[in-house]
Amino acid sequence: xxxxxxxxxxxxxxxxxxxxxxxxxxxxxxxxxxxxxxxxxxxxxxxxxxxxxxxxxxxxxxxxxxxxxxxxxxxxxxxxxxxxxxxxxxxxxxxxxxxxxxxxxxxxxxxxxxxxxxxxxxxxxxxxxxxxxxxxxxxxxxxxxxxxxxxxxxxxxxxxxxxxxxxxxxxxxxxxxxxxxxxxxxxxxxxxxxxxxxxxxxxxxxxxxxxxxxxxxxxxxxxxxxxxxxxxxxxxxxxxxxxxxxxxxxxxxxxxxxxxxxxxxxxxxxxxxxxxxxxxxxxxxxxxxxxxxxxxxxxxxxxxxxxxxxxxxxxxxxxxxxxxxxxxxxxxxxxxxxxxxxxxxxxxxxxxxxxxxxxxxxxxxxxxxxxxxxxxxxxxxxxxxxxxxxxxxxxxxxxxxxxxxxxxxxxxxxxxxxxxxxxxxxxxxxxxxxxxxxxxxxxxxxxxxxxxxxxxxxxxxxxxxxxxxxxxxxxxxxxxxxxxxxxxxxxxxxxxxxxxxxxxxxxxxxxxxxxxxxxxxxxxxxxxxxxxxxxxxxxxxxxxxxxxxxx
Numbered sequence: 001x002x003x004x005x006x007x008x009x010x011x012x013x014x015x016x017x018x019x020x021x022x023x024x025x026x027x028x029x030x031x032x033x034x035x036x037x038x039x040x041x042x043x044x045x046x047x048x049x050x051x052x053x054x055x056x057x058x059x060x061x062x063x064x065x066x067x068x069x070x071x072x073x074x075x076x077x078x079x080x081x082x083x084x085x086x087x088x089x090x091x092x093x094x095x096x097x098x099x100x101x102x103x104x105x106x107x108x109x110x111x112x113x114x115x116x117x118x119x120x121x122x123x124x125x126x127x128x129x130x131x132x133x134x135x136x137x138x139x140x141x142x143x144x145x146x147x148x149x150x151x152x153x154x155x156x157x158x159x160x161x162x163x164x165x166x167x168x169x170x171x172x173x174x175x176x177x178x179x180x181x182x183x184x185x186x187x188x189x190x191x192x193x194x195x196x197x198x199x200x201x202x203x204x205x206x207x208x209x210x211x212x213x214x215x216x217x218x219x220x221x222x223x224x225x226x227x228x229x230x231x232x233x234x235x236x237x238x239x240x241x242x243x244x245x246x247x248x249x250x251x252x253x254x255x256x257x258x259x260x261x262x263x264x265x266x267x268x269x270x271x272x273x274x275x276x277x278x279x280x281x282x283x284x285x286x287x288x289x290x291x292x293x294x295x296x297x298x299x300x301x302x303x304x305x306x307x308x309x310x311x312x313x314x315x316x317x318x319x320x321x322x323x324x325x326x327x328x329x330x331x332x333x334x335x336x337x338x339x340x341x342x343x344x345x346x347x348x349x350x351x352x353x354x355x356x357x358x359x360x361x362x363x364x365x366x367x368x369x370x371x372x373x374x375x376x377x378x379x380x381x382x383x384x385x386x387x388x389x390x391x392x393x394x395x396x397x398x399x400x401x402x403x404x405x406x407x408x409x410x411x412x413x414x415x416x417x418x419x420x421x422x423x424x425x426x427x428x429x430x431x432x433x434x435x436x437x438x439x440x441x442x443x444x445x446x447x448x449x450x451x452x453x454x455x456x457x458x459x460x461x462x463x464x465x466x467x468x469x470x471x472x473x474x475x476x477x478x479x480x481x482x483x484x485x486x487x488x489x490x491x492x493x494x495x496x497x498x499x500x501x502x503x504x505x506x507x508x509x510x511x512x513x514x515x516x517x518x519x520x521x522x523x524x525x526x527x528x529x530x531x532x533x534x535x536x537x538x539x540x541x542x543x544x545x546x547x548x549x550x551x
Contacts, residue, residue, distance in 0.1 A: 078548035081186050085164025089171045091179040106170040110262030113166040116142040120173025149178050156185050193430035193463040195546045197230045199238045201423035205412050208419050209393055217400050220246035222407035229537035230426055231546045236263045252276040259283045281306035288313050290321040304340045311345030314372040316365040318349040325372050332379055343380040346373050354391035366399045394419050413533045428516040432509050434460045445491030457502040461513055464496040467541035470529045478528045481519035
């Protein structure tokens with residue numbers, strides 16, 4: 001519509017292929033396969049589409065081309081700051097639209113009692129005045145506007161005396177102001193290895209699984225084990241902003257921590273103890289009920305103060321947790337005697353939903369689960385049933401019931417029937433600490449595990465098994481990538497360091513090395529280590545800072 005109006009104002013002919021005009025809406029169904037979903041990226045995509053049509057490209061062809069375009073990471077990112085604070089940083093550009101989006105992200109921060117902003121002036125005094133009026137409407141605790149690099153240098157000095165505890169700072173400005181100098185000062189100091197978490201990739205993965213489901217089917221996103229290594233609160237908050245229906249965690253403390261940090265959406269705790277139920281009920285969390293022993297403390301009182309919301313776990317063959325189908329009648333008798341317990345869900349766990357050779361067993365599990373659902377729903381007709389995990393969503397879609405549980409696939413791992421182009425959410429990187437040369441006969445590392453038979457160039461990286469780089473990757477079984485080249489691990493992985501072979505690469509300290517990324521997925525690393533990708537992700541060390549990228 002913008003391009004149409006512009007063409008009209010310039011007296012340009014309207015291309016015959018332009019199928020929409022002022023006041024008309026393009027049928028939204030044609031955008032279902034377009035990868036752009038955020039407000040600003042969708043607006044950019046629509047402007048590009050309208051521009052192509054204005055220049056004479058037929059709309060069907062333009063749409064077909066647009067469907068092949070993948071979003072690129074933007075510059076806005078969340079970074080851990082000193083004193084336990086947080087930075088929202090984009091020191092590359094600033095205009096009214098991007099400033100508005102950055103401010104919205106700042107205002108959505110939960111758990112931060114103070115919100116500060118350091119902003120550069122815009123391209124013209126008029127634009128700056130509009131921006132200042134927009135910022136003045138925000139309830140920010142402190143605002144700094146910088147007009148030149150000298151003011152940035154002064155702020156660097158001033159901020160050295162500020163504590164960022166319980167504070168989120170937005171740093172947003174055009175490249176010429178060099179605001180990255182301030183950002184570097186405020187970042188948490190850490191050893192030179194980090195993880196990048198692409199929240200846009202997570203959103204697109206979620207949408208691809210949702211496309212397999214009926215519109216009214218709920219999705220529970222699993223954020224247990226610190227969000228599979230990506231960070232539980234940050235991921236939970238991002239998912240809440242994506243309007244996720246439920247979050248799933250393993251233990252009570254995970255749920256209570258999310259509640260304390262302001263997460264409001266429903267949370268299911270998969271493994272809780274009897275003594276924890278009152279706290280979970282008070283916080284509005286729901287619990288997986290898998291054994292009568294869990295209820296012993298709750299049933300000891302005639303009536304509890306808060307309502308306990310449970311999902312009955314039925315063991316249909318996993319034989320890990322859950323009630324046997326034969327025990328459901330006794331359980332239902334107990335539950336019906338209590339007005340302070342409500343059954344919100346019915347669940348089971350599939351043992352081999354990813355394995356086509358076990359489909360007969362999976363179907364038997366699902367049939368047994370359906371029978372259990374029928375029995376329970378005679379007393380609790382509104383209870384939501386959920387059995388499918390990521391592989392189940394792809395391979396046994398017909399059994400989606402009212403809800404599904406999305407775990408590994410949300411993070412971009414695994415190969416799923418009918419679901420393509422998942423994006424790995426986590427990347428793991430570090431910088432080279434030192435480079436060296438071994439002469440023939442010289443050895444490297446503990447126990448002299450590697451002995452050079454020729455001149456060998458190597459690099460030492462500041463990452464080890466304390467960070468989650470498994471020792472089973474020692475002696476060349478694993479590798480990192482530098483400048484796109486595979487560099488095998490030499491000798492044994494140490495606690496805090498590892499050495500890799502450089503071959504003919506000529507690099508120095510500070511060069512970036514990729515442990516997990518486009519060159520090497522977590523699944524590839526897991527295969528080299530003789531384990532599974534779950535273990536790689538959840539083993540990522542707590543001392544590694546997570547950088548959250550918005551695209």
